[in-house]
Amino acid sequence: MKEDFFTYQAQTTPHPLAMEISHAEGSYIYDSNNKAYLDFVAGVSACSLGHKHPRVVNAIKEQLDKYLHVMVYGEYVQKSAVDLTKLLASQLPDPLKKTYLTNSGTEAIEGAMKLAKRFTGRSEIIAAKRAYHGNTQGAMSIMGFEERKQAFRPLLPDVHFIGFNNEADLEKITTKTAAVILETIQGGAGFIVPDENYLRKVKFRCQTVGALLILDEIQPGFGRTGKLFGFQNYNVVPDIVVMGKGMGGGMPIGAFTASTEIMDVLHDQPKLGHITTFGGHPVIAAASLATLKEILDSDLMCQTLDKEELFRELLQHEYIEEIRGKGLMLSLIVKNADIANQIILGCLQEGLILFWLLFEPKAVRITPPLTISEEEIKQGCSIIMKVLRNIKD
Template sequence: MRSDFYKYQTQTTPHPLAMEVSHAKGSYIFDTNNKAYLDFVAGVSATPLGHNHPKIINAIKAQLDKYLHVMVYGEYIQKPAVELAKLLAKNLPHPLESTYLVNSGTEAIEGALKLVKRATGRSEIISAKDAYHGNTMGSMSVMGYEERKQAFRPLLPDIRFINFNNEEDLTKITSKTAGVILETIQGGAGFIEPKNGYLEKVRKRCNEVGALLILDEIQPGIGRTGKLFGFENYNCIPDILVMGKGLGGGMPIGAFTASSKLMNLLQDNPKLGHITTFGGHPVIAASALATLREITESDLMAQTLEKEQLFRKLLVHPLIEDVRGKGLMLAIITPSAHITNSVILQCQDEGLILFWLLFEPRAIRITPPLTISNDEITKGCSIIIDILNKIQ
């Protein structure tokens, strides 16, 4: 299997971790030698209820017996998609009420970028340096990291960049700006939170010049920060909310939500302003609906903040310079990329899954399932500290 993996499946890096997976359950992934790995990554924030959660599995199986794909998005009334969109609206502030379901976070970003241009008649998009919003051409255009983009230029024109948390840069948002797109918490940059009411000030500036605000919640969303969406922590309601990853409960999904007035612009002039064959797929929507119900109806979000404090209590070491982030969206910052690489690789050998962030080479990702237990947190942190002691 290993040789076939390298021969037939296209790789994204020269050195994939290449664990051969047998099965997964709860907070653990098992390899084909039946070795258990405690999962501190959750598929890069994509499995908030852990692996093989019974409510998700049952929802998927029940839908499988009814129908799979029947028609392109938006033409037929399909109960899982309608109920998912309705539940999102129920849990979002006014005027976020209408949701377009797509296949991935990056596609949701593409739809949001199109919508701000359609709504304003303007072309300029402002993003943040060190931002990551996905890897399709439009999403890459608003990625604030040139090293990852230069091989694929030319990209979208009329993109400008500001520094996240820099209030002086807000003057760059003008009457020429169609939209400002920001991650609520910068992910690839190292889990950077907004400070000093930054998002509120961006919101105010957008209002002043008639620009629309897109907040990318693909990573912080779906309960990970102790709220259903990260923006709820920062007193800032976007015009367009983008989500993905955790919403699917382990199935591929993306979505963007705005007011009905805005979203209706995609219906006409031109018709089919955004279109997808498989967006809102009934099986995936059923999985997402079960995930969203469990997170909103349980106390998992409150637990998330308690578990954050346990992580912060346990992750104390001379080689840990900082623990950034909020809730269960955390990043350990070490003194060097070399130490970070050593910790991630040695922890995998010891049965603990950690991972990197895109643009901050000193960061160690900790984004476990929201369902992780305190005992599992203690166990994993003990492995990290033991490895750091050996490195020190």
């Protein structure tokens, strides 16, 4: 199977991990030799309830027995999608009420950018340096990392960048700006949290000049930071919120939500202002609805903060310079990239899955399922410490 993988399936890097997967359940992934790997990555923050969560699986099976795809997005009334968007509205602060369901986070970013331009009548988009919002051409245009996008230029014009947490840069947001788009917590840059009421200051500047604030919640969203959405930790309400990854319980989905006033500009002048064939797919929406209900019905969000403290308590070593992030969106910042590589690859050999971040070579990703137990955290951290003790700087 591995030979076929390299022969027929397009690769994203020269050296993928290429682990042959047999099955997965709970906090574990099993390879074709039935070796168990404790998963501290959760499909890059996507499997918020772990693998094969019964509530999600049952919701999928129930919808499979009713119908699959029946029509392009927005034409038919389909219960799972309506119930999902209604429940989301009940959990979001006013005026965030209308949700457009997409196939992925990056597609939701594209829709949010179009929505901001359409609503404001402006073209300028301001993003953050070292930002990551996806890999389609529009999302890549607002990626703040030239090395990753220079081979694909020309990209969207009229995109400018500011420093995350740099208050002085807010003057660059002007009456020409359609939207400022920021990750609530910068992911690829190393899980950098906003400080000194930064997001509130950005929102105030946007309100002053008539621009919209778009917050990318694709990673922190759906309970990972102790709140349903990361921005709820920072006393700010975006004009448009984008979500994805963890909202699907392991299924592919994204969404963007705005006020009725803003969202309604997409349905006329022109009609079909944003369209998708499979967005809001009934099976995917059922999985997402089950995921959201489980997160809301349980105490998983409260547990994330206790679990964060446990990680911080257990992971102390001279090579770990800092632990960034919030809740179960954490990164170890170590002395250099070589140590990061040794930790990730060494832990894989020991049966623990860790991963890299996009733009910070000294970072080690820790984004386990929200359902991970304290015993599993202790087990995984013990492996990390064992590997650290064997590293020669």
